[in-house]
Amino acid sequence: MDRRSLLKAGAAGSAALAAPFVVTRAAHAQNYKAEYRLSTVVGTAFPWGKGADIWINLVRERTQGRINMKLYPGVSLINGDQTREFSAIRQGVIDMAVGSTINWSPQVKELNLFSMPFLAQDHAGLDAIVRGEVGDRVMKIVEKAGVVPLAWGENGFRELTNSKREIRTPADMKGLKFRIVGSPIFTETFTALGANPTQMSWADAQPALASGAVEGQENPMHIFTAAKLHTLAQKFVTMWDYVADPLIFVVNRDIWNSWSPADRDIVRQAAVEAGNQEIAIARKGLTKGDMSMVKEVEALGVKVTQLTADEKAQFQKVLEPVYKKWAKQIGPDLVKKAEAAVAASRKA
Structure with a gap:
């Protein structure tokens, strides 16, 4: 065989070896949608929406436009019914989401862990839960429930606001009409405090x-x-830090499986980076070294009350029956591990 024949044979062999990869990539590309629908409750004026937008831009850039996600705030894909969002992701009505553990808890009972009154109480306690063994276990539970979880984000600690009076004790809650999210643990919490x-x-x-x-x-x-x-x-406003509200970046399982392994890695890493950036945005002005957001709210003519540890303990005592009831429903082992993680964070 002469040199020219050898070169032709080599080229043919290389093409044959490359063919499966070309076909695989082409097959995946044929399954890609022109646009993927990303659901959130709020838009880009909020840290939550900003985190979703960061994810969108990172993925679009790193996949060179192969994966183009579009933000649908207000849970608009399901007419604003935020507690139905998780089911809609599983069903494929929503392609991906940055969603609240609170809104998804009706479908995944273990997510009520984060709505246990006065479990975490501060960022260190929340990080100890989310970034450790408990957080990993929760992610596996969410995956088993039918979606692909990728990363954590954060809406923040939920503080009380009202139009009538300063709240410092459980008695101050009596008779006040509060809007709450559609999750039973919130109904029981506020009812136990004497609110409506x-x-x-x-x-x-x-x-x-x-x-x-x-x-x-x-x-x-x-x-x-x-x-x-x-x-x-x-x-x-009463800052009582009674409940944390983590977010989770997820993708519909069929959508996830339609992408190439390389693109899945890109989407996952982008979610982790977007989540970390979003958490930093959500905590800005609300850390021990920087409470500038409190001053910002006070400058609006609002009375901001920051409860002491003793004042929080009064609420915690009233809510103890709610806590114990939900610990059984969520799973005592998971709750105990979360409590241990929080306790360890306070000793650090």
Whole structure:
């Protein structure tokens, strides 16, 4: 065989070896959608929406446009019914989401862990749960429930606001009408405190606050500022850090399986990076070294009350029966591991 024949044979062999990879990539490309629908409860004025937007941009850039996600805030793909979001992801109505553990807890009972009153209480306690063995276990539970979880984000600690009076004790809650999310543990928590809770979506909450149909609500501080809740008669804020609200970046399982392994790695890594950036944004102005958001809210003419440890303990005592009941429903072993992680974080 002469040199020219050898070169031809070599080229043919290389082409044959490369062919499976070309075919595989082409097959995956044929399964890719022109646009993927990413659901969130709030838009890019909020850290939550900003985190989703960061994820979108990182993925688009790193896949060279192969995976193009579009943000659908307000849970608009399912008409604002935020507690149905997890089911809609499993069904393929939603392709991916950055969702709240609270909103998904009706479908995944273990996610109620984060709504246990006064479990975490601060960022160190929350990190100890999410970044450790418990967080890994929760991710596996979410995956078993039918979606592909990729990374953690954070909505923040949920603080009380109302239009009527300063709240320092459980007695101050008596009779106040609060908007709460559609999760049973919240109904039981606020009922135990003597309040009058009403479940409604975030879209319905704002006009209800404006009209006085409800007098208060609970959400992270950055929700208060971005949604301008001071213009909806919310004159009093009580920082009690009773419940944390982690977010999870997830993808529908069929969508995930339609992508190449390389693109899956890109999407996962981008979610981790976006989640870390989003958490930093959510905590800005709310850390021990920087409480500037409190001053920002006070500058709006709002009375901000930061409860002491002893004052929080009064609420915690009243809510002990709720805590014990839900510990059994969530799973005592998971709750005990979370409690141990939080306790260890306080000794560090």
